[in-house]
Amino acid sequence: DIVMTQSPDSLAVSLGERATINCKSSQSVLYSSNNKNYLAWYQQKPGQPPKLLIYWASTRESGVPDRFSGSGSGTDFTLTISSLQAEDVAVYYCQQYYSTPQFTFGPGTKVDIK
Amino acid sequence: QVQLVESGGGVVQPGGSLRLSCAASGFTFSSYGMHWVRQAPGKGLEWVAFIRYDGSNKYYADSVKGRFTISRDNSKNTLYLQMNSLRAEDTAVYYCAKGKYSGYDNPTDYWGQGTLVTVSS
Numbered sequence: 001d002i003v004m005t006q007s008p009d010s011l012a013v014s015l016g017e018r019a020t021i022n023c024k025s026s027q028s029v030l031y032s033s034n035n036k037n038y039l040a041w042y043q044q045k046p047g048q049p050p051k052l053l054i055y056w057a058s059t060r061e062s063g064v065p066d067r068f069s070g071s072g073s074g075t076d077f078t079l080t081i082s083s084l085q086a087e088d089v090a091v092y093y094c095q096q097y098y099s100t101p102q103f104t105f106g107p108g109t110k111v112d113i114k
Numbered sequence: 115q116v117q118l119v120e121s122g123g124g125v126v127q128p129g130g131s132l133r134l135s136c137a138a139s140g141f142t143f144s145s146y147g148m149h150w151v152r153q154a155p156g157k158g159l160e161w162v163a164f165i166r167y168d169g170s171n172k173y174y175a176d177s178v179k180g181r182f183t184i185s186r187d188n189s190k191n192t193l194y195l196q197m198n199s200l201r202a203e204d205t206a207v208y209y210c211a212k213g214k215y216s217g218y219d220n221p222t223d224y225w226g227q228g229t230l231v232t233v234s235s
Contacts, residue, residue: 049225101173
């Protein structure tokens with residue numbers, strides 16, 4: 001099974017500053033036949049279900065602000081919030097959907113305001 | 115708009131059973147794979163089970179294999195999770211989630227609000 005890890009466990013960023021979250025998979029999630037990375041990012045605010053932000057590692061879901069971006073390939077990925085807003089306080093999870101039907105989530109990264 | 119509404123959660127004794135339901139609306143339910151994902155109190159997300167759009171294939175996390183059964187009734191736009199032999203470690207909020215595309219190798223784009231299952235004596 002693919003194991004997902006995230007770093008850091010938590011971070012505090014000043015409003016308007018950049019937040020960077022890393023995600024690493026124990027094996028590549030890049031499917032060579034279509035050159036797509038089977039990696040998604042979700043945001044979960046307190047008391048709410050998760051919300052899809054990014055899929056195929058870098059495709060922003062409809063309606064997601066463009067301050068959210070995803071990058072990386074193979075085993076190493078990054079979610080960047082370019083200018084942190086108060087409403088971005090949440091836990092962020094990466095998920096691989098390459099090794100289906102085992103859909104593995106990372107442990108989560110908590111983002112707070114400094 | 116897409117809506118997923120879970121029900122059926124509650125308190126159950128260890129070894130007991132429970133059936134969760136997820137009523138779907140706002141999209142063509144019979145065209146999409148569906149998932150159950152759970153979250154223990156204060157913990158992260160754990161994928162539980164997936165069923166293809168037509169119910170032909172079902173997949174489970176190792177932690178629930180042999181105890182939980184996912185099913186769907188496309189005529190009623192409803193997803194189910196039958197949970198047997200429940201353990202304390204099954205205590206969690208259970209979410210149903212819709213696959214973004216019709217296949218299984220894709221992310222989930224809509225989630226319900228979840229239903230809490232507590233396994234305790």
